[in-house]
Amino acid sequence: MARKAPTKLARLMKTGLLVLFIIAASVGATLYYSLQQSSTPAWLAWAEKGQSVEAAPAPDEPPVVKVNAKPIFAPLDPFTVTLNENGRSRILYVGITLRVQDDGSRSMLVEYMPMVRDRVLKILAEQRPTYIQTSEGRQALVAQLSAGLKEPYAPNTAVPNINDVLFTAFVIQ
Known part of the structure; x- marks a missing residue:
């Protein structure tokens, strides 16, 4: 069948x-x-x-502290600086992005951008090319930039909350 x-x-x-x-x-x-x-x-x-x-009442848990889920970045226009060492000139091209704690810090950096760029240029111009090519030298440069940018911007006495200085481009010729 x-x-x-x-x-x-x-x-x-x-x-x-x-x-x-x-x-x-x-x-x-x-x-x-x-x-x-x-x-x-x-x-x-x-x-x-x-x-x-x-x-139902809320459970007895401590309140959750809101943490910025998304990082806040403040990119700076690239810098080109002439570095001198032992009578020899070299060119440093560096792109920098700052990671900040909050939007207030980012707007402060934007508001005082000419002073921010001036501080960065002065710090970069003091560097020795052979030193900043090393990992240790770049870490020291990050520390110098971070300290220099965290100082108050006159006439404002507040300082921006900068978490990190990030290199987005770093070329020495």
């Missing part, structure tokens, strides 16, 4: 039953694991007392 091919309705019913089974398994697994996490889930405890879930 030949078997009949399943009809469209039969295939649709099988697919529907499979989807229902998957949903039921998912809900069951979720409830099982949530019951395992705590002895009595909050929604069940409040339902047993006849109170709604919306009326």
Whole structure:
């Protein structure tokens, strides 16, 4: 005897039953694991007392301190400086981006940008090319730039909160 091919309705019913089974398994697994996490889930405890879930007081947890999830950067236009060492001139091309703590620090840097660039140029011009080519020299340069940029910008007495000085380009020729 030949078997009949399943009809469209039969295939649709099988697919529907499979989807229902998957949903039921998912809900069951979720409830099982949530019951395992705590002895009595909050929604069940409040339902047993006849109170709604919306009326539940906040748990006794310390408040979460908001931390800037996204970093705030203040890019500076690239700098080109002539460096002299032992009578020999070399050119330093450096791109710098500052990582700041908050938008207030970024706007302060933008507001005082001519003074920011002047401080950076003065610090860069004092460098020796052979030293800043080393890892140790670059770390020292980062420390000098960070200290120089964290000083107050007259007449403002506030200082920008600079977390890091990042080199986005660094070429000595």
